[in-house]
Amino acid sequence: MENKIDTATKLGRIPENVRKEHKGFSEWKPGTTSRDHQPIVQILIDGRDLNALPTLVYMAREKRPHRHHNFKAGAMNSLIRVSSEISNGPIILNVDCDMYSNNSKSVRDALCFLMDEKKGHEIGYVQFPQKFNNLTKNDIYANSLRMFNEVHFHGLDSLGGPLYVGSGCFHRRWSLIGNRYKEVPEEDLKICKSNTVEESTFVLEEKAKVLATCTYEDNTQWGHEVGLKYGCPVEDVITGLTIQCRGWKSIYFNPARAGFLGVAPVTLEQTLVQHKRWSEGDCQIFFSKYCPFLYGYGTIQLGLQMGYSIYCLWALNSVPTLYYVIVPSLSMLNDTLLFPKVSSIWFIPFAYVIVAAFAYNIWECRRIGFTFKGWLNDKRMWLFKRQTSYLFALMDTLLKLLGINRSAFVVTAKVTDKDVASRYEKEVMEFGSSSLLFIILATLALLNLLCLVAGAKKLLMDARGFEEFFLQFLICSLLVIVNAPVYQGLFFRKDNARMPTLVTVISVILAMLTCFVTLL
Numbered sequence: 001m002e003n004k005i006d007t008a009t010k011l012g013r014i015p016e017n018v019r020k021e022h023k024g025f026s027e028w029k030p031g032t033t034s035r036d037h038q039p040i041v042q043i044l045i046d047g048r049d050l051n052a053l054p055t056l057v058y059m060a061r062e063k064r065p066h067r068h069h070n071f072k073a074g075a076m077n078s079l080i081r082v083s084s085e086i087s088n089g090p091i092i093l094n095v096d097c098d099m100y101s102n103n104s105k106s107v108r109d110a111l112c113f114l115m116d117e118k119k120g121h122e123i124g125y126v127q128f129p130q131k132f133n134n135l136t137k138n139d140i141y142a143n144s145l146r147m148f149n150e151v152h153f154h155g156l157d158s159l160g161g162p163l164y165v166g167s168g169c170f171h172r173r174w175s176l177i178g179n180r181y182k183e184v185p186e187e188d189l190k191i192c193k194s195n196t197v198e199e200s201t202f203v204l205e206e207k208a209k210v211l212a213t214c215t216y217e218d219n220t221q222w223g224h225e226v227g228l229k230y231g232c233p234v235e236d237v238i239t240g241l242t243i244q245c246r247g248w249k250s251i252y253f254n255p256a257r258a259g260f261l262g263v264a265p266v267t268l269e270q271t272l273v274q275h276k277r278w279s280e281g282d283c284q285i286f287f288s289k290y291c292p293f294l295y296g297y298g299t300i301q302l303g304l305q306m307g308y309s310i311y312c313l314w315a316l317n318s319v320p321t322l323y324y325v326i327v328p329s330l331s332m333l334n335d336t337l338l339f340p341k342v343s344s345i346w347f348i349p350f351a352y353v354i355v356a357a358f359a360y361n362i363w364e365c366r367r368i369g370f371t372f373k374g375w376l377n378d379k380r381m382w383l384f385k386r387q388t389s390y391l392f393a394l395m396d397t398l399l400k401l402l403g404i405n406r407s408a409f410v411v412t413a414k415v416t417d418k419d420v421a422s423r424y425e426k427e428v429m430e431f432g433s434s435s436l437l438f439i440i441l442a443t444l445a446l447l448n449l450l451c452l453v454a455g456a457k458k459l460l461m462d463a464r465g466f467e468e469f470f471l472q473f474l475i476c477s478l479l480v481i482v483n484a485p486v487y488q489g490l491f492f493r494k495d496n497a498r499m500p501t502l503v504t505v506i507s508v509i510l511a512m513l514t515c516f517v518t519l520l
Contacts, residue, residue, distance in 0.1 A: 001058070009034055024058055035063050039212035041082060041205045055087055061212040069214075072166070073228035073235035080177065080227055081211035086204055092176060096167040099262035102133075106259040110170035113251045124175035124248025125240070127161075128168035128255075129153065132264035138373040140427045141271040142381035143264035150368040152310070153252045159303040161250025163311070164240025168260040172248075176239075178226040181247030234281030238290055241308060245299040266420060267430040271381070272389045272437050279314040279385075280393035286312035287401060315394040321386035325444055325479060329451035330518045332458075332472040339471040350471060380482050387444055388437040423497055429485040432497045442490055442499060442507035443514075445483035450515050452476045 001022070008014050008028065019025045024042040039062040047055035061078040063069050070077075076094065083089065091114065095101070110126040129149040139146075153162040175181070199207075210216065217223060223230035229238045244250060253259075265271045285308075289295060292308035331338050340346040365375045423430055431438055455473050459465045466473075489499040490507070 036065055038062055039209045041208040041212060043086070043201045043205060046201055047087075057082070057086060057208075059208070059212060062214045064214050067214040070223060070230045071235070073223065073230055073239075077217070077222050077227035078212045080173070081216070082208045084173075085208045085211060088173075090173050092171045092173055094167060094169050094171065095260055096262060099130075099167050099260050101259070102261045103255060103257045103259045105255075107170075109253060109255065109259075113253070114170065114172060122181060122247075122249050123251055124161075124172055124181070124243045124246075125164060126170040126251045126253055127153075127164060128170075128253055128259040130165055130167060131258040131261055133261040134263055134266065136425065136427050138371050138377055138427060140377050140424070140429065141265060141268060142378045143271060146368055146370065147365075147378075149254060151364065152307070154254070156304060156307045157252040159301050159307060160244055161304075162252040163308065164236045164243070164250070166234075166236030167262070175243050175246070175248045176227065178221070179246070232281050232284055232288075233277050234285070237282060237308075237311070238285050241285070241290060241292065241296065244304070245296050247299070266424040267432075268384070269430070269433055269435055269437060272385065275314075275385045276389040276393050278311075279390045280396050282312045283315035283393055283397040284400065287397065315390045315397060318386050318390035318394055321383070322391065324475060325383070325387060326447065328472040329448050329455075329476045329479070330514070332455045332469050332476060333451045333515060334518050335458075337468055342467045342470050347471075354474075376482075380485070383479075383482055384441060388440050391440070392437075419496065423495070428495075428497065429489065430497045431489045431499045431503075434500045434502045438499060438503050439506055439510075441483075441486055442503055443510045445480075445486040446490075446507055446511035447514055448476050448479040448483065449487065450511060452480050454515075 004018050004022070004025075008018065008025065012033075013030070014025045014028050019028075022042070024040050027038065027040055037060065040058070040060040042058045043055065044058055045053050045056035047053070059079065059082050061069070061075060069075075080092065083092070091111070093107070093110075106128065110128075113126050114120050114123050116123075130145060131149070132143060135144050156162045220226070228235050229242060232238045240250065265274055285291065292300075292305040292312065296305045296308070328338055339350060362375060365378065366372075370378065420430060452473075455469065455476060459469065459473060486499070489497075490504050493499075
């Protein structure tokens with residue numbers, strides 16, 4: 001079915017043999033495209049006929065070029081309405097299109113929470129972790145989200161429940177359509193038909209089509225008080241926050257066998273773009289009326305408000321990170337002392353924080369399964385994302401607040417060719433495009449390399465320099481180590497995934513110009 005739909009889209013017409021085989025294709029007209037078509041609803045398998053398989057419905061909501069379709073949130077709200085007409089099942093499972101079920105017991109496990117006799121009535125949704133089936137051994141782009149899955153979300157589970165992350169989530173329909181928490185009657189969990197009279201498949205399909213039109217939501221609360229929220233790149237997070245602020249709790253369930261598996265980005269640019277969208281959406285939440293400290297005041301625990309803010313403040317983390325990436329190195333180049341001397345008693349607090357933070361982080365990462373190289377990759381991507389993704393997310397958020405820019409939903413591309421896939425499996429970092437993201441990464445990496453060379457020369461020539469600039473030299477050295485793949489991409493690699501010549505030239509000029517201005 002998927003191949004036939006893709007073929008029809010590419011050809012711009014429906015082959016006659018396919019048109020006769022599936023009723024849904026007969027509704028396609030000349031000029032129909034994926035962005036301009038009427039609503040299509042077809043019940044492929046009718047579970048009411050005592051079929052061996054449950055009801056299976058194909059739905060394509062109406063789309064018109066002049067109507068905003070609200071991306072994923074709009075699609076899910078249409079699905080909620082159509083399913084209410086056909087089955088009205090009390091539990092809704094949301095899985096992204098690039099994910100699949102990996103554990104046949106997931107439904108049973110989720111229902112055990114939702115139908116618990118003592119606490120089940122207060123559970124709005126059960127969230128499974130996002131996991132991927134194409135991660136490399138050392139997770140080169142830190143896409144496993146292991147720290148969130150194995151540490152953070154378990155902590156949130158004790159404070160009212162984790163965030164809704166947009167996939168692998170079992171929702172109680174009653175909570176998802178905007179109702180506040182109340183004692184849910186036992187019959188709410190019985191799967192009943194919405195229509196008391198048995199209606200023909202044709203009648204059901206025609207009724208459902210009306211619910212999937214562009215105009216159905218006009219002058220309604222859909223996307224505002226009902227269903228998933230509109231107007232935010234991370235509609236899942238803001239929807240989950242709203243559900244919890246209405247009194248519902250959530251459950252985080254992380255079984256030994258992953259419930260759902262998906263496809264992680266396999267290039268550096270894909271990863272950075274994905275995190276730019278996530279951090280921008282979270283930042284917009286923080287500066288809106290849905291800020292966890294304002295919207296959640298008096299309705300969710302302070303700990304959960306702080307838990308949400310970890311993600312809402314991702315973009316703002318770019319500011320202090322850029323300070324430590326740029327200022328200590330340039331200050332060492334300019335003989336400006338920022339930290340206490342090694343012989344000073346005030347050096348002890350700095351030394352304690354550095355050693356304690358690194359030791360604890362390494363221990364924690366090893367405890368949850370990181371290899372040492374995997375830990376280094378995680379720190380590298382921590383730095384890369386804050387230098388680029390979070391910086392652009394913060395800038396776009398500020399522009400939006402000033403009314404200058406409008407948010408756009410950027411889908412992360414995950415289709416790759418054989419060469420890219422081969423390099424990914426070998427854990428060779430992919431550059432290859434003249435992206436502004438890479439210009440920033442390369443410029444900052446070269447800036448620290450130049451400062452390290454100058455600093456090393458200074459320390460060798462003057463013994464007092466080591467005592468005075470030790471911490472600045474240490475920070476600069478660590479940054480150079482973390483940026484090792486960038487230097488390889490700039491100067492040593494010859495494959496198609498190396499850093500483009502244009503990026504190299506621009507970055508070298510910018511780095512040298514910055515150092516020259518600093519020395520003036």
